[in-house]
Amino acid sequence: MSIIATATEKVDGFTRKSMRKAQKQKKSQGSSQFRTQALTELSPLPQLKDAPSTEQQELFSQKLQQCCMLFDFMDSVTDLKSKEIKRATLNELVDYVSTNRGVLVETAYPEISNMICTNIFRTLPPSDNPDFDPEEDEPTLEASWPHIQLVYEFLLRFLENPDFQPSIAKRYIDQKFVLQLLELFDSEDPRERDFLKTVLHRIYGKFLGLRAFIRKQINNIFLRFIYETDHFNGVAELLEILGSIINGFALPLKAEHKQFLMKVLVPMHTAKGLALFHAQLAYCVVQFLEKDPILTEPVIRGLLKFWPKTCSQKEVMYLGEIEEILDVIEPTQFKKIQEPLFKQISRCVANPHFQVAERALYFWNNEYILSLIEENIDKVLPIMFGSLYRISKEHWNPTIVALVYNVLKTLMEMNSTLFDELTASYKSDRQRVEVEASCYGDASLRQDLGNWSGLGEG
């Protein structure tokens, strides 16, 4: 988020390297906590396991309160003693809730919740690197991780405790709690996002009343990501959770879920940082299609609409996803979509970027796709023929030419009569256009010739 338009950039376009170097030295940052409380030094309390069982509850609550104290981790020399006490106490608390039964009495819930909220809910600080590129740059790590990690650990153990009662906890783990939790997914620190993912998954599993709300808020985060900010660090994690949520959807799918697929997941393919979450996204899409094959046609049409025009790396990803979809497609659905789809594939095969062409040609190594093509050879072959024929003569990359020969051979074996007809008409068409162009010497016809040779590129 580039709030300060760095004037350095105005002065020197090449500062980024030096900035990055500086970044490497200082990779962590504090959370933007607006401190109001005054720091008092912590004093160690007796161990829970040494306390008589009658006093344990009281001591547990004291320790929880003690852990509400927040420390400045950007300053590595102050409060060392107190920081250590809090760390040890958190460790003890984690241990306490995971090994003991009967510790989660009703009165403990508000204090547990308070301790968790105070520690983890915070406004994330502005990114140190305004043009943070998640693929290139080292993430900035959360400075107070030594404490926050243990709080997350504690939260998980709390949720997983066999005595945990959602009916009591729902007073504290409510919509506001979830909302704040979801906002933390924007953290640049991958360790934190990983914890959040597990936590959210547990909450979704245990709190039936929050499920719709969680889905809706994720929906909002995604819409904001797609249409407003183009930036959110936790997309991959949220999609991963959604993958398992979609898996559990009952049939027939609700309109709300279908809308989510068409209006959120499909447009999400346009995002700049697609590479960061494409695997998870494709998984979600395929999950949907496996649930309800009728959705195949609109999804593929959506992907074709958003097909990348200049980014080859993305095109390879799209092709990968198309193959995943074709792996599970029903033959009737395939028939509905084959024409526009193979027009696109034919363009990809003819792509001068060999990785794109190669990825598209790999479809012919897939037995199931081959069987679908064979069934519909009369439709597919005429679409593919021009590109393949031309590429076999013209592509600069020998690997591609070799692959194309194999593909042409396979297609010929599927229907040799049609193949011969197409070869003949391709040649005569080409000849005719050439003749006309030379007769008229006309620009529009030469253009037309160009279109012919780039058949399928129009």
Added chain:
Amino acid sequence: MSNPKFKYAPISVFLFPFYNLACGILLCTDGDDSLYPIAVLIDELRNEDVQLRLNSIKKLSTIALALGVERTRTELLPFLTDTIYDEDEVLLALAEQLGNFTMLVGGPEYVHCLLPPLESLATVEETVVRDKAVESLRKISQEHSPVDLEVHFEPLVKRLASGDWFTSRTSACGLFSVCYPRVSSTVKAEIRQHFRTLCSDDTPMVRRAAASKLGEFAKVLELDYVKSDIISLFTALASDEQDSVRLLAVEACVSIATLLPQEDLETLVMPTLRQAAEDKSWRVRYMVADKFSELQKAVGPEITKNDLVPAFQNLLKDCEAEVRAAAANKVKEFCENLPEDSRETIIMTHILPCVKELVSDTNQHVKSALASVIMGLSTILGKDNTVEHLLPLFLAQLKDECPEVRLNIISNLDCVNEVIGIRQLSQSLLPAIVELAEDAKWRVRLAIIEYMPLLAGQLGVEFFDEKLNTLCMAWLIDHVYAIREAATCNLMKLVEKFGAEWAQNTIVPKVLGMANDPNYLHRMTTLFCINSLSEACGQEITTKQMLPVVLKMSNDQVANVRFNVAKSLQKIGPVLDSSALQTEVKPVLEKLATDTDMDVKYFAQEAISGEFSSINVLTE
């Protein structure tokens, strides 16, 4: 294809199936070929190629003009409304076009025909398309009569406001303010109700849209409703659970505060503003800092003194650097706009201590934001305060480790110059300039070069000769071309300032001396300098001193130098007299025109034809 004019143009008409509109045109215009291209355009609205569709949409007004108002209304618009599913790029162009369509559908009387397609466009997902549709709707709303506004436009706004999907509701937010002033009071009440609903929409996108239009909507409301309706909405949005909504309320705060009478501000606006300035999210605090001058003007001098000064102090000391930087940027404006009677006291006792701390901030963006405005304080505080309090800060910033901070100080020297004269600074200025001039980053060097003429003007020719001249000459042999180029340009500006005589004594000998440098790049720099200096130096220096050097360089062994000689000769030609041109320049160019190198030949010929074609005419 009887008419040869259209032999090839309509190919697509024959390749693709007609549809009734294009067909209709062809049928009704048989014998009249002038509509043929229109038929093609219409046909291309459905072409498979996006680029063709886009071209066609961009010529939509031509199509409409050809069809006439009636057919545009009855055929073209319904067709467009049908084909709304398209690439966003095409939709964007369509949304834009329709905003200018009023006359093409028959004037204001029929302008409502444009509403259906724009309504669909206002519901698409892509933000740019939607925004453009809203922009066009706002535009044509002005062309609706009050009756049409209620019969056609307002129902559309209502439909959008109660749409299922968030996109239509976000679009609605931008339309309330344009129809509100011109409808009856019952409809007004409905509009207010809809706006209220959208402010508490459960989709944050819609609340953001509503919050961003809150100020605009408040402006068209009657004051009573501002107090009763808007304030409660404002308060609610300003305490929204999402910081992205809260920060937009800060923007609205400016407009709302401007609308209210002074005595209501304290109770209606200030509690919210105070809360925003201390919001737990840095984004909201950043927004407050960023809008601080506007807020200051809106709330007036009294509240500024009592509330904004402490708030500003806090922002200058904020724990987030982004907030501090935004606040630092406003220091000058804030001080300037303080009420005159207490300005100096406030600055000296409240603001300056914070500013002093910022000079040694840990974050370079904060320091450089401050450096870009701090000099402006000198005009406000006057000579004595500047010398006593500000000068040490300027000097400290001139020694800052970050080049950007130093640059920002240097680039604003003129403000100080007016108050105390730049000489006070020269002791520290010089080392700072020298260091920047030798900075490892060429863009920093470039930036300081650009300030040289200004500095030279302020420091005077003596100081310049003594301290800065060597720097200016050193840049001429910088290893980065952009620096050498800027250095030549700088020399030209210096000559314009100090005059030809100064040039002859100080720069020209050094520049010409470089003509014998073993490095051909330096030799070329001589030529580039001559190109830009000749005019400022005048005919005499150019003919007597520069021309011989240029001519001599035509024998250089490096072809690049030789063709630059040709270019230079063309360039300085206008400064020379015609006899020098004929006797000295022409033979050399003619010789270069027979050079073995292709480029040298080319540029020599260019120069000959550029220079002598006109002169020949004169001499003949």
